[in-house]
Amino acid sequence: MAPSSANPPGRLRRDAQRNRDLLLAAARDMFSRHGLDVPLDQIAKEAGVGNATLYRHFPTREALIAEVFADAGAGLAAAGEEALAAEDAWTGLERYFGRIFELVAADRGINDLVTQAIPTIPGMIEISRGHAATVGALIARAQEQGTMRRDVVTMDLLFLLGPLCRALPAASELRPDLWRRYLALLLDGFRAQATHPLPVPPIGEEHLDRMFADLWEAEPPEV
């Protein structure tokens, strides 16, 4: 139960602390590469400790996830502040989503987190709401400034960007910054009169079969 006498309540024994750190590092790595649903035993193995040690430190998968991504929310909020501080709201929006896409494209754990795990991880819903509020504010300002069409709402943007996020790791395997093209394209649209230069060149059709082969290969964690 609670540390009874020999130990100060808040302190871990040295080996316990070391293992805890090893576990968090391993979890970060495994989540990043394989998504949030990697077998817990594998994380323990990667960390070089027994699985029971993992269960001892983190009774549930959610607890581990929450710990690993503890500071991600603050980062998102900071990016939101920064975006809202830009005088041109459209630019702020581009930068804001650029930040997010950069993370999501490179990390399957974050990807799972933003696209599916939100309702199951404590505190994540609040972060999601804050995100929506940021986007809503940026949209409103962009509409006032005349850079965004007036017949769209926050959900439109979120709904189109969410699924795209989900697909980004597949794109990243082809080229790590391919997400820039799709983000710009989605924001710009395809209409002839809306042409803006795209940041990076397109990929060829030879990737067609393979792309759809492993776009959704990893089973979504029900976490």
Added chain:
Amino acid sequence: MAPSSANPPGRLRRDAQRNRDLLLAAARDMFSRHGLDVPLDQIAKEAGVGNATLYRHFPTREALIAEVFADAGAGLAAAGEEALAAEDAWTGLERYFGRIFELVAADRGINDLVTQAIPTIPGMIEISRGHAATVGALIARAQEQGTMRRDVVTMDLLFLLGPLCRALPAASELRPDLWRRYLALLLDGFRAQATHPLPVPPIGEEHLDRMFADLWEAEPPEV
């Protein structure tokens, strides 16, 4: 093994034919509602036959899927022809994807099929290639006609629409024709100067939490 004497080789006994039809109908229904990875036993149960009967008629899941969606490829090709026949390529493209989205939004089986199962079902890769060719031709003509920006390629469109397809069933649960809005929005873009009227009204933010909750809930079949 092969029918030896009593039966003409190509003919099934009456009960066998009936059960086969029942199975196909049940499979169509279950695939449509639950995706391609429903337990085969459940399909048999739904059909009101024993599971062994299912395995007897369709030795593998893929065989069953192929049979159920046998004519879908022809339908897609026909839609492609029709789209290419339109004098305005942009309109043809809109109609073509409209047809596809309509199907995909209403049927999780077709959804799975186009977003993940392509490499595992015989004949599906060819259909996918035909689809890409159709889209490529439409894009080329639209670019010639000056209605589409010239710096995009087929894969750009496919890559943006694919993930969106995946998310459509979630949208359909809110409103069956919501896909129209997103398709139009994706094609139009968000820039102020590209504003075209959107066909249906947006959804409210109150769906935010729930949307991401079940957007990816169903585990992707590895089929």
Added chain:
DNA sequence: GCCGTTTCGGATTCGACTTCTCCGTTTCCC
């Protein structure tokens, strides 16, 4: 160093799920 306590580790148990088969029974067709 010693000793009681904490922590470790990994083999093992548990449980949920599907696929697929076996074989006695039923249905069909001639």
Added chain:
DNA sequence: GGGAAACGGAGAAGTCGAATCCGAAACGGC
């Protein structure tokens, strides 16, 4: 009516990951 084909549902077999158990090892105050 009789022989072959088809049925059906229970259960065997395999997979996978979570969670536990308990003897062994590590720690740290004294």
